[in-house]
Amino acid sequence: MEKKIYEKPAITKHHSGFMNKFGSSPVTTPKSEVDGVSVNAIADQYGSPVFVLSERRIRENFRNTLRTFKTRYPKVQYAWSYKTNYLNAVCSIFHQEGSWAEVVSEFEYDRARKLGIPGKYIIFNGPDKSEQALLKAIEDGAKIHVDHFDELYKIIELSEKTEKKPQLAIRVNMDTGIYPKWDRFGFNYENGEAMEALRRIVMQPTLKLIGLHTHIGTYMMSAEAYRIAARKMVVLANELFTKYETKLDYIDMGGGFPSNNTLKGQYLQAEQVLPTIEDFADAVTSELFRISYHGSDMPTLILESGRSLIDDAGFLISTIIANKRLSDGKKATIMDGGVNILFTSFWYKHKISPAQPTGLSTENSTIYGPLCMNIDVLREDIVLPNLKVGDRVVIHHVGAYNMTQWMQFITLRPNIVMVMEDGTTELIRESEDLEYIMSREKLPAKLSEFKL
Amino acid sequence: MTAFAVPSNLAVSENGFLFVPTSGETFTLNKLGISIFKLMQKGADTEEIIDALLEEYDIDKTTLEKDFTDFVNQLKHHNLIEEK
């Protein structure tokens, strides 16, 4: 006799306000593959946990976004935000697509140069640029975005000694009606500091002013803020033109477009409340057309959004270690991927899907990582079907920041795999081993021996 | 083996709806939950229930035992059964 399909026995208490399971329709559709490659096969081959990036999704995201802006404004250039994900394989995809590099430290600058990006295609942002880094950037003809007056005066000083003219833009901060205001980076618009910095650059014969830059925030939920930002940038550009007859090569609107991850404090899902990329493009480009010089002289629009281009191309495959009941009867599930490699779980409610079809009954659970640390919580409340020890799950939208902000803590950082457009998989960063971690350490001689 | 005491006034409907007249609480059980609950009411002990389910369902004994223990703990947590 054919045996019946098993499903874990379950009982749910009705609480008004929590009972809503709307009949018995499955809540969680399984994510069993990434671009046609089986999740289980990837984990079997590369271990668990393992990060997976989709080449196809990265390229699609990039092309869609670029097209959206290009159909609204004639000159658009992307610069890949290295800090979002600076794995060589990732950067190279963006560079193949025509992106420049946007770096915020000497480390990132050196990475870009080493990858073969000529200085003139590197945008050098950030508040900390050492004299040595600045000299390199000036020599290479990189686009230096000045953050504060101390830096500007340092560059002026250097420019009097270097042969090449530093290519400068300034970063501008401003009130765009959003909260919190990002006024710690760059020169303020409202109090006239930005115009003063621009005047100083224009007046200095050893410097070349090429652009304006702003970056109004991160995970921005309002397209309107970009409209205001673009408007203020155009006011500066027009004033530069009227007062000093200076035309700009570009206006860099930075990044900050959100991905479809839902923030912890957010009641609705991200996809329900976030503006679309079209909304952002409309807001930015409609204002740029107010620039007082047109035609071929119009400044190029530079964009540096990172998160929205790569977050949904990244997945973390993880394996169930154990299920348990907490003292109040609530279900808890422990997985092998923790907050040490998934930094973004501190602020996102990451979507988690089982990697295989499951039964219909679901239960509200807390998801813990494997660390022996109380903070290692991936989701406080998530309704998931019953998962057995050894089952795999896929955590979605993890492509941004996790692979640059992850920590090596009590365990080793895992493999990162890329699913290529042709359906093959490539290891793009090998998991760490004990040798690699210990090789940087020096043990003082007097500490090298002990007897227990 | 452990048998279970299920109060005689508890009845689970075909839909898996369970109303506790003494507390006013209501619950939903899934299909396997219904089967187990009914076996318990008939007086079956742990071994008999596990055997019956192994016979009927496509499942290994370890997984079933783990799930069964979890289910029993939840029933106890909700004061629906007592172990005899």
Add this chain to the structure above:
Amino acid sequence: MKVAVTGLNNIDSPGPGVPVIRGLKDSGKFDGTIIGLVYDSLEPGMYMDNVSDRNYLIPYPSSGLEELYSRIEYVNEKEGIDVLIPTLDSELYSFTKLAPRLAEIGIKTFLPTTENLNMRAKDKLFDFCQAHDIKAPKNILASSVQDLYKISSEFNYPVAVKGIFYDAYICNNFDEAKTAFHKISHKWGLPIIIQEFIKGEEYNICALGDGTGETIGAVAMKKLYITDNGKGWAGISLKDDPLMKLSDKIISALKWKSGTELEFVKEKSSNQYYLLEINPRFPAWVYLSVAAGQNLPYALLELAQGKKVEKFENYEVGKIFIRYSWDLITDVSKFEEIAVKGELVNKPE
């Protein structure tokens, strides 16, 4: 004709679903089926006589667009919905985003646009008012308790502490504001809006905009009795020309599409109206508009079907609504139907 309506939760802080349905039925022109879409197995509307014919549980807005769409699609396959009227704030973003897909499966809606929703959002309302020369109380957006320290430097206690969707408390000092901040943020997320408290009488308007800037109808009401949590328990229809003009101006500036409730306070010393809130749906007291001569729910149903609707020119002042509570008795078997199967049939097809 089958019309699906949400918000059958006419509890102490009631959703507008039941009065909307009552309006449709009282029009004398509606001869169709009402499908109740409910979030909870205990929403009273589906247990009441002669309100909804069949009811379906739908997933909470926080569970995501796809979950909601597939549930509506399921209900539509069973029922064939002609028009869907959502009536709750927190679900409007979802339904507005889904509207084109719903239209594809034959479900008509008459919803505010995303732009409408964004412009009136509680955290953006002040900017809208400034841009259109409408008086409004000042506000602070708070994302953390830290931000509450700004209150004393920006304006004086008492202040209104409000959630982005629901909930509001009047707070007289920092400690009360802090408690309210935690209460609201726990339930409805961030940011929290801290609003200057304007002393004066409150006036509300229930209105319907056609999306071109035209007001199809608008009825003003003053609350006569307010419950502990600020809900009107009784109210009277009235008309004050400056208030009605202000309402028309707001609807025109927003090109508001769908039903709305505008909340004002008439400042004591200046006698000026301040706009407190624009709610993106009919209020729970919408039936007063029907009683006063403007059947706005039925007009919305007609607009949703693409019909031309004449503008209401007048209404009766001095109509009073008084809400009352009444214990409806039902059996556990009815509760079982909705709790286990997610569907409750009052009247079979």
